Amino acid sequence: MxxxxxxxxxxxxxxxxxxxxxxxxxxxxxxxxxxxxxxxxxxxxxxxxxxxxxxxxxxxxxxxxxxxxxxxxxxxxxxxxxxxxxxxxxxxxxxxxxxxxxxxxxxxxxxxxxxxxxxxxxxxxxxxxxxxxxxxxxxxxxxQKLRGGVERLANYLLAHCMRQGGAERITLRYEKRILSSLLGMTPETLSRAFVALARYGVEVKGPEISVTRTAAFERFARPTSLIDNHLAEPTRPTSKVEREQGQPVTSWALGAESP
Amino acid sequence: MxxxxxxxxxxxxxxxxxxxxxxxxxxxxxxxxxxxxxxxxxxxxxxxxxxxxxxxxxxxxxxxxxxxxxxxxxxxxxxxxxxxxxxxxxxxxxxxxxxxxxxxxxxxxxxxxxxxxxxxxxxxxxxxxxxxxxxxxxxxxxxQKLRGGVERLANYLLAHCMRQGGAERITLRYEKRILSSLLGMTPETLSRAFVALARYGVEVKGPEISVTRTAAFERFARPTSLIDNHLAEPTRPTSKVEREQGQPVTSWALGAESP
DNA sequence: CGCCTGGTTGAGGTGCGTCAACATGGGTGG
DNA sequence: CCACCCATGTTGACGCACCTCAACCAGGCG
Structure with a gap:
C-alpha cells in the first residue's frame, strides 16, 4: 500500500x-x-x-x-x-x-x-x-421493536437533517427500496409512510426531501438520545487525558440511523 | 470485597x-x-x-x-x-x-x-x-426483522433445548409475559403462538414445555448459525496461543436467544 | 422508440395488537 | 383452613398496520 x-x-x-x-x-x-x-x-x-x-x-x-x-x-x-x-x-x-x-x-x-x-x-x-x-x-x-413504520421514517428524516447541518432539505444518497429495507418495511409501505408524513410538511420529489420541522412533527417523531444517535450527548469530557484528540470515534457501523 | x-x-x-x-x-x-x-x-x-x-x-x-x-x-x-x-x-x-x-x-x-x-x-x-x-x-x-412471531418462538425453544443439554423438556425460568416481550409480541400473541406450535408436537403446561424435535418442526423453525447463537461454531482454534484457556467468552449479554 | 428498473397507487389478505371476559394459582388475612 | 384477591395466562371478537399482488407511471439508456 x-x-x-x-x-x-x-x-x-x-x-x-x-x-x-x-x-x-x-x-x-x-x-x-x-x-x-x-x-x-x-x-x-x-x-x-x-x-x-x-x-x-x-x-x-x-x-x-x-x-x-x-x-x-x-x-x-x-x-x-x-x-x-x-x-x-x-x-x-x-x-x-x-x-x-x-x-x-x-x-x-x-x-x-x-x-x-x-x-x-x-x-x-x-x-x-x-x-x-x-x-x-x-x-x-x-x-425496530418500539416504533411503528411511520415513526421510524420520521426519525430517520430528523436524524439526516441533523447530519446535513440542521438543514430542512435532504437528499437521499441511495434508493428508496434500500431505505425501506433498512427501516424494516416494504417499498410500498415506505411510499405510503411518506404520504402519511405529508400532513406534517414533509415533501418528497424523487430523492429530494424537504422537512419543515414543525412542533407537531417533532411531537410525532419524538426523537430521544436513547434511540437516536444524533441526539446523544458527546461522552462527557473527563478531566483525565483520555481522549487526547477530543475526536470522537465515528463509524456507527450498525444502527437505524446508521450513516 | x-x-x-x-x-x-x-x-x-x-x-x-x-x-x-x-x-x-x-x-x-x-x-x-x-x-x-x-x-x-x-x-x-x-x-x-x-x-x-x-x-x-x-x-x-x-x-x-x-x-x-x-x-x-x-x-x-x-x-x-x-x-x-x-x-x-x-x-x-x-x-x-x-x-x-x-x-x-x-x-x-x-x-x-x-x-x-x-x-x-x-x-x-x-x-x-x-x-x-x-x-x-x-x-x-x-x-426480529426476518422472522415472524411464531418462527421466533420456535427457534427460542430450540435454542433452549440445546442449552439444557439437548433435552426435549425445558422449564421457563421467568414469566411468559417477559418472554413475549423478549420475542417482540404481546402476551396474548405468545399464547396463540404456542397453540400454533402444537401441531409440531410442542406441549405447554405452565412453565414446563416439551418439544419433540420432529423433522417438520426443524424445517419450520430452520435455525441457522447466522442468527441462532447455539449453532455458532466455536471460533476456530488458531495455531497461535491466542486464547490460552480455550475458554470461550460467555455472557451473550444481548440477543434474542440471550441466556 | 421501446425496454427496463424503480417508484407509486390501489385492492385485498394476514399477522398481530387491542380490548374484554374468563380461568388459574399463589398469597394474604380472617 | 378456607375465602378472597390479585397477578398471570388464556381465549374470543374485532380493528389496524403492514404485506402481497397487480396495474400503472416516470426516467434512463440502448
Missing part, C-alpha cells in the same frame, strides 16, 4: 490515539482497493479475516433467512465493518455490498489481534469502536 | 487471560452485592459508571419509548452488562432489573478504563467480550 494512503488511514478516528509505530505494524499486509457499485465484498457466514474500513463510497450490510432479506445498515465514510468478526476470528455477521463505487481499506485480522495484544492504546481504541457500534445495534433493536 | 469473592470473580471468562496483578488492580473499589427480585439496578439514560457482572440470579434488560416498553435481553449467570457504557463513560443503553434475587459484582468504570490502558491482555479480553455481545445484538436484529 502506498505511503500516502497509509498517512490517510492513520488519520482515522480509530487510530487517532495510537502510536505511529503501532500503526505501521498494523498496516503490514494491509491494502487499499476500489470496487465498482454492486460488488459483494463478503457474504454472511464467510470466514473472512479482515477488518474493513470504508474510505469513500457507500456500503450496505444485509442479512438473509429463508428467502427473506433485510438491510442492517447503510455505511458512509468513514466507517469500519467486520470488526467484531476480525477480533474473534469468526464468521462474518452480515453480507457487505457496495451501493456505489467505493474505496476500501482492508486490514488483516491476524495483524489486528497481534497488535492489539502489544499496544494497549490500540486495544482500548478497538474497545471504544466496538462499544459505539454495539450502542448503534442496541438502538436499532429499540427502534 | 471479600477475598473469596475476588477469587470467584477472577475465574470469570472475561478475566481468564488476564494477570492476577491486573485483576487485583481492577478490583480496587469493586463490590459485590445482593439484590431482591424486582430491583431496578439502573435506568436507561443514567450515567452509571460501572461494569456489572451477574453472578447469580436473573436480570432483564429493557428499553422504553412513548409509554411502550420492550425486553432487550434476559441475562443468566455468568453475564456482563453495561460494558459498552463503562468503556465509553456514556449513559446506559438499557434499564436493568432483577427478575429474581440476584448476586451482582460491580466494577468502577474508571478503574476498568485505566487498567485496560495498562494491560493489553485486558483490553483484548474486553474487545472479545464486546464483539460477542455485538454479535448477539446483530443476531437479535436479524431475528
Amino acid at each position: 502506498r505511503s500516502s494512503d497509509q498517512a490517510r488511514a492513520m488519520a482515522l478516528p480509530l487510530f487517532a490515539g495510537v502510536s505511529p509505530r503501532t500503526t505501521r505494524e498494523l498496516f503490514v499486509g494491509a491494502f487499499l482497493q476500489r470496487f465498482p457499485a454492486g460488488t459483494t465484498l463478503l457474504m454472511e457466514g464467510d470466514p473472512v479475516d479482515f477488518l474493513y474500513v470504508l474510505l469513500d463510497g457507500i456500503v450496505e450490510l444485509q442479512g438473509a433467512w429463508k428467502h427473506r432479506e433485510t438491510t442492517l445498515a447503510v455505511l458512509e465514510p468513514i466507517s469500519t465493518f467486520n470488526l467484531a468478526a476480525a477480533v474473534l476470528d469468526a464468521q462474518a455477521l452480515a453480507t457487505a455490498r457496495t451501493i456505489e463505487r467505493s474505496e476500501i481499506l482492508m486490514l488483516p485480522g491476524e495483524a489486528l489481534r497481534r497488535t492489539m495484544k502489544a499496544d494497549p492504546d490500540l486495544g482500548f481504541a478497538v474497545a471504544e469502536e466496538l462499544s459505539a457500534v454495539l450502542s448503534g445495534a442496541v438502538r436499532a433493536t429499540k427502534n | 471479600r477475598s473469596s469473592d475476588q477469587a470467584r470473580a477472577m475465574a470469570l471468562p472475561l478475566f481468564a487471560g488476564v494477570s492476577p496483578r491486573t485483576t487485583r488492580e481492577l478490583f480496587v473499589g469493586a463490590f459485590l452485592q445482593r439484590f431482591p427480585a424486582g430491583t431496578t439496578l439502573l435506568m436507561e439514560g443514567d450515567p452509571v459508571d460501572f461494569l456489572y457482572v451477574l453472578l447469580d440470579g436473573i436480570v432483564e434488560l429493557q428499553g422504553a419509548w412513548k409509554h411502550r416498553e420492550t425486553t432487550l435481553a434476559v441475562l443468566e449467570p455468568i453475564s456482563t452488562f453495561n460494558l459498552a457504557a463503562a468503556v465509553l463513560d456514556a449513559q446506559a443503553l438499557a434499564t436493568a432489573r432483577t427478575i429474581e434475587r440476584s448476586e451482582i459484582l460491580m466494577l468502577p468504570g474508571e478503574a476498568l478504563r485505566r487498567t485496560m490502558k495498562a494491560d493489553p491482555d485486558l483490553g483484548f479480553a474486553v474487545a472479545e467480550e464486546l464483539s460477542a455481545v455485538l454479535s448477539g445484538a446483530v443476531r437479535a436484529t436479524k431475528n
Whole structure:
C-alpha cells in the first residue's frame, strides 16, 4: 500500500490515539482497493479475516433467512465493518455490498489481534469502536421493536437533517427500496409512510426531501438520545487525558440511523 | 470485597487471560452485592459508571419509548452488562432489573478504563467480550426483522433445548409475559403462538414445555448459525496461543436467544 | 422508440395488537 | 383452613398496520 494512503488511514478516528509505530505494524499486509457499485465484498457466514474500513463510497450490510432479506445498515465514510468478526476470528455477521463505487481499506485480522495484544492504546481504541457500534445495534433493536413504520421514517428524516447541518432539505444518497429495507418495511409501505408524513410538511420529489420541522412533527417523531444517535450527548469530557484528540470515534457501523 | 469473592470473580471468562496483578488492580473499589427480585439496578439514560457482572440470579434488560416498553435481553449467570457504557463513560443503553434475587459484582468504570490502558491482555479480553455481545445484538436484529412471531418462538425453544443439554423438556425460568416481550409480541400473541406450535408436537403446561424435535418442526423453525447463537461454531482454534484457556467468552449479554 | 428498473397507487389478505371476559394459582388475612 | 384477591395466562371478537399482488407511471439508456 502506498505511503500516502497509509498517512490517510492513520488519520482515522480509530487510530487517532495510537502510536505511529503501532500503526505501521498494523498496516503490514494491509491494502487499499476500489470496487465498482454492486460488488459483494463478503457474504454472511464467510470466514473472512479482515477488518474493513470504508474510505469513500457507500456500503450496505444485509442479512438473509429463508428467502427473506433485510438491510442492517447503510455505511458512509468513514466507517469500519467486520470488526467484531476480525477480533474473534469468526464468521462474518452480515453480507457487505457496495451501493456505489467505493474505496476500501482492508486490514488483516491476524495483524489486528497481534497488535492489539502489544499496544494497549490500540486495544482500548478497538474497545471504544466496538462499544459505539454495539450502542448503534442496541438502538436499532429499540427502534425496530418500539416504533411503528411511520415513526421510524420520521426519525430517520430528523436524524439526516441533523447530519446535513440542521438543514430542512435532504437528499437521499441511495434508493428508496434500500431505505425501506433498512427501516424494516416494504417499498410500498415506505411510499405510503411518506404520504402519511405529508400532513406534517414533509415533501418528497424523487430523492429530494424537504422537512419543515414543525412542533407537531417533532411531537410525532419524538426523537430521544436513547434511540437516536444524533441526539446523544458527546461522552462527557473527563478531566483525565483520555481522549487526547477530543475526536470522537465515528463509524456507527450498525444502527437505524446508521450513516 | 471479600477475598473469596475476588477469587470467584477472577475465574470469570472475561478475566481468564488476564494477570492476577491486573485483576487485583481492577478490583480496587469493586463490590459485590445482593439484590431482591424486582430491583431496578439502573435506568436507561443514567450515567452509571460501572461494569456489572451477574453472578447469580436473573436480570432483564429493557428499553422504553412513548409509554411502550420492550425486553432487550434476559441475562443468566455468568453475564456482563453495561460494558459498552463503562468503556465509553456514556449513559446506559438499557434499564436493568432483577427478575429474581440476584448476586451482582460491580466494577468502577474508571478503574476498568485505566487498567485496560495498562494491560493489553485486558483490553483484548474486553474487545472479545464486546464483539460477542455485538454479535448477539446483530443476531437479535436479524431475528426480529426476518422472522415472524411464531418462527421466533420456535427457534427460542430450540435454542433452549440445546442449552439444557439437548433435552426435549425445558422449564421457563421467568414469566411468559417477559418472554413475549423478549420475542417482540404481546402476551396474548405468545399464547396463540404456542397453540400454533402444537401441531409440531410442542406441549405447554405452565412453565414446563416439551418439544419433540420432529423433522417438520426443524424445517419450520430452520435455525441457522447466522442468527441462532447455539449453532455458532466455536471460533476456530488458531495455531497461535491466542486464547490460552480455550475458554470461550460467555455472557451473550444481548440477543434474542440471550441466556 | 421501446425496454427496463424503480417508484407509486390501489385492492385485498394476514399477522398481530387491542380490548374484554374468563380461568388459574399463589398469597394474604380472617 | 378456607375465602378472597390479585397477578398471570388464556381465549374470543374485532380493528389496524403492514404485506402481497397487480396495474400503472416516470426516467434512463440502448
